[in-house]
Amino acid sequence: MTTRYTSAPAADLDGTQSVIDIAQQAVEPVLLEAGNVYAVRTPGGGTQTLNLTGPEYTGIPARKAGNTTVRDATSFQTYFDKHADASTEVYADAERLTVTAVLDAHTADTARWSGHRLTLHLRKTEAWAQWLEHDGRLMQQEQFAEFLEDHLPELLEPSAADMLEIAQSIQGATKAEFQSSTRLSSGQRQFAFVETVTAKAGQKGQLTIPETFVIGLVPFEGSEGYRLTARFRYRLNREGGLTLGYKLERPGDILRTAFQDVVTAIGEQIEQPIMNGTPA
Incomplete structure (x- = not known):
């Protein structure tokens, strides 16, 4: 009996050879550690660098930022x-x-x-912002009295109790016609007025306020407190109305000092x- 041998197609031989080549190049797997740089050999005979130092491998940012x-x-x-x-x-x-x-x-x-x-x-305190907001602005009597009442904790001289009494006196004279203003020897300012409400029409009175007063303010959150002097401001209009306010002495200097x-x-x-x- 004659045995015939048939050659395999060229394509099959090429595929088998590729598998053999890959098998010959295979190596045992190696565990790579993060934080290092490795050089590995490629199938074509060259080398490739593996950089495992980045934060995606180490879990640690490269630098503080x-x-x-x-x-x-x-x-x-x-x-x-x-x-x-x-x-x-x-x-x-x-x-x-x-x-x-x-x-x-x-x-x-x-x-x-x-x-x-x-x-x-640094962030300015609410109290500092409010006092600076009204600095140099004249207000109606009731509005000014309410401002003083809302800020009694910051009033140092005269005392908060005395300033509260002044505020109440200002509120009590809102229905009055102011006629004159006199500066007293004590430095206080005295206003003469006549009541205009029906029950007290024609009744005369006086309103006395200090020329200056002292407040204590904390300019910045978490900072120390500072003393500021404020001067009363006023204006009598032709209709007998009275507007009041104050002017802080050099608040910018206090802020820079703070x-x-x-x-x-x-x-x-x-x-x-x-x-x-x-x-x-």
Whole structure:
């Protein structure tokens, strides 16, 4: 018997050879560790780099970044102590009421990212904003009296009780025709009026208010309190009406002093100098 051998198609031989080639190139699997860089050989005889140092492999950001904003010096100090180093830079800006720390600032010899920052952005208190809002504005008697009553906690001299009595006197004279104003030797201002309500029509009276008064205000949240002097303002119109108000003495100076006191308090707790300005 004659046995015949038939050759396999060329395509089948090529496929088998590919499998053999891949099998010969296969290696035992190796466990790669995150945080390292590996060079591996490719099937074509070259090399490929595997970088496993990124945060998607390690779970750790490559560097600290971001700008944290705090509202008082104590919070600023807490965050600063945790992240600052010897090359950290600190800037104070009186116009913006900010203190900014560049925690990863450049060193003398090495450039750094300067992307991790801490900013103290002082926020004015509601009481400060309200007193400044009405500064220099004349109000109707009842409106002015209500303003004083709403802000009794800030009134220092005369006392809150005395100022409450003044406010009540102002309210009680809203239905009156004011005729004259006299400055007393004590510095107080006395207004003469005539009642116009039906029950008291023609009845004369006097309203006395101090020339100045002193208030105590906390300019910024978390800061100390400061004393401000206010001068009473008034106007008598032709119809016998009286409008009242006050003018604060140099509140801008108090605000700058309060900011500088915050900067000084921070400077006493850190080793880095505080520069005047803003970082790049």
